[in-house]
Structures are given as C-alpha cells and as structure tokens.
Amino acid sequence: MFAALSSVMGISVGVAKVTTTLYALELGANEALLGLIAGSQSIGVLLMSIPIGLLVDHLGPSRLFVLGSVVAGALYMALPAIPSPVFLLIFTTAISFFMPMRFVSLSTVFMQQLETVGEGKAGWYRATHMIGMFLLGPMLAAGLTKALGFPGTYRLIGLSFLVTVVMSPLVFGRYAARSTPARALRLSGVRSDLALLARDIELRGVCLIEFAAQSVNSFFMFFIIPIGVTVAHLTAADASGLLAWQGVTYIFALFSLGGLVGRVGHERVYLASLVLVPSALLLLGLSRDLAPLRAGGLILGLGLGLLQIANLTRIARIGARVGRGKVAGLHALVGPSGGLFGSTVGGLVGRTLGLQAMFLLLSVLFGALLAMARRTSGAVAVPSTSTEPAAAE
Secondary structure (H helix, E strand, C coil), rough: HHHHHHHHHHHHHHHHHHHHHHHHCCCCCCHHHHHHHHHHHHHHHHHHHHHHHHHHHHHHHHHHHHHHHHHHHHHHHHHHHHHCHHHHHHHHHHCCHHHHHHHHHHHHHHHHHHHHHHHHHHHHHHHHHHHHHHHHHHHHHHHHHHHHHHHHHHHHHHHHHHHHHHHHHHHHHHHCCCCCCCCCHHHHHHHHHHHHHHHHHHHHHHHHHHHHHHHHHHHHHHHHHHHHHHHCCCCCCHHHHHHHHHHHHHHHHHHHCHHHHHHHCCHHHHHHHHHHHHHHHHHHHHCHHHHHHHHHHHHHHHHHHHHHHHHHHHHHHHHHHHHHHHHHHHHHHHHHHHHHHHHHHHHHHHHHHHCHHHHHHHHHHHHHHHHHHHHHHHHCCCCCCCCCCCCCC
C-alpha cells in the first residue's frame, strides 16, 4: 500500500508538472515567465521542508499529510478559473507551500522502517514514485489535456489528491505507530539544521552534488517540452514523450543498479556521471530532431539515476553519523533549491541565450560543480562496509 500511495502521488505530480507547462504555453507565457512558473513550484518546498519536519514531530505525519493534500487538491481544481499566466504563477506558488506536508510526512513514516527495509528496498520505493512522476504522469498529461481540456485535467489532478487522503489511513495507520523524540518547535531548530551543513564537510559536498543534479533535472523537465515544440517542431505528445524516455532510464537505474553502485563504489559512479551527464546535455543542446533528443534524454536519465543512488546511500550513512532527522531535512531543502535554480535561472538566462543553448552552459557548469563536489565530499571517508539503509526521500 505504501508503494501504491507513492505511485499515485507521483502520477498526480507528473501530470500536474507537464499540464502546467502546456497550460503556460497555451496562455502565451514568455521564456522568463515560464522560468518563474517553473521556479514557483519549488518556492514553498524550499521554505517549508525543515519547518514541516519539525511540525511532523509535534502533530504527527497523518494530520499534515491530509491537510496538505486537501488544500493543494482544492487549489488545483480552482487554478483554471482565471486564464492568465500571472494567475497561474500565483496559484502554483501557493500550492508549493502545501506540498511538503505530503512528501515530508510520507518520507518520515518510511524512514522509521528503514532498518527493516534496507538499501535495496528503499531505492525500490523511491522508484515507484519516480515511475508516476517521470513516466506515467508525462505520458498521461498530453492525452488528458487533449481529451478533457485544461480545466478538466486540473479537476482530475485535484481529485487524485483527495484519493490519496482516502488511501492514507492504510499507510499511516500501519507505519506511524513508532514515534521519534520530538524536537523543540522553535526557529532555533531550523538554524541548527542549517548550521550542520556549514560544519560538516562531507555533507556539504554531497549536498552540492544533489544541488547540481536537481538543477539539471529541473531544467530538462520544464523546458524540454517548449524546446521540442518550438525548436524541433515536435507535437505536444512527442515533446512530452521526451520526459518519459528520460524517466525510463532514470527509473531503470533506481530499480536495478543499486547493487552495481555498491560494487564499483561512489567515486567511480561520480566519474561515470562526469561523462554521462555533460555528454547528454551537449547532445540535447545541439540536436534539432526527435531521435537525438530522445537519446540525450536516455543518457541523461541513466547518469542522473546512477548519481541519485550513490547520493542516497551516502546521505543515509551521513545521517547515521550525525542524525537522520537533521540530514533528511537538509536533503529535502537542497533538492528543491537546485530545482529552483535550474528552472528559474535557466528560464531567465535562456531568454537571452536561447533555451536550448542553456543545455550547453549547464554541461559545463555541471561538470565543474561535480568535480568540485567530489573533492569536497572526499575530504571525509565513507566506510564501504556500512550497512545503513538509504533514505527514500
């Protein structure tokens, strides 16, 4: 049931992201406004992840999950009321403040079970969410908007959020029984978690890698559709399918390459990513046909998937050393920060350089950031014999 709930959540988010992109194009949003709309989906996540982590300790994950799902679902249903890109920007920003109530709550419940699940199963649960977000959601979005229109699609998205509310007692009732010591509900709790990032060299390096990976992934997810439509002259279905192709290899890596990462070690995985990800970005930045764009998405998904597995296992091991709660909160903060940077800055700079040219710039920046992060994170050795399980979210 946990996997089913995670899958439904992933599908609804995947459909929402692609629908929002298509709706913004329909409303005539320019490159800068597209970037702001993309970034708005991360603002609330960026600001609320650590505070929601504190609230989970005090109020329990079930209450927050239900509240976040009901409010976000209602906002999605009301979103098409005024067909304006500015209104779309305002509503996507508002929705982002309630999304952490859902995924931080679910992540907290799952993390309580990590000692009985293990690294492999943790990656499997994460992959179920990714299937919905990167594969099924993008595949469904173009068809749903064509069949139901944007108002009907947004109503269906809102309804799916309410479905997760109905499903949630079966998950939270089973897993929430084991409580963790509550931290004080104070601003100092947030400051303490942020201070850990400044003090711990290894954690800082791993977070930098996560930031770089999420920046690239966010830019690809939001802008590959407008690039496909305007540059390669693809149909909306083919352009949306590029997300699905990237998702195939990303999910394949999460499901099946965890053992490989464990055998070859993190350093070799980071070196492989230094080749795969920049190469994929170069291909995406230079191609104007469906086939090479699809190939670029496949290579990008593989590179980012390998990088994600390596980072998840290292994050979990660092958490065992300094405290899982603190590390989970920071991990939930760093990813959206990278997503916000990739989408917002990418859109703003892309307005001057061209959106497709941003892939070329990101290729250089990603390689430089990952090389720097490898040196930083390597300052503290990670025991290869650790048996600590990986975090799911």
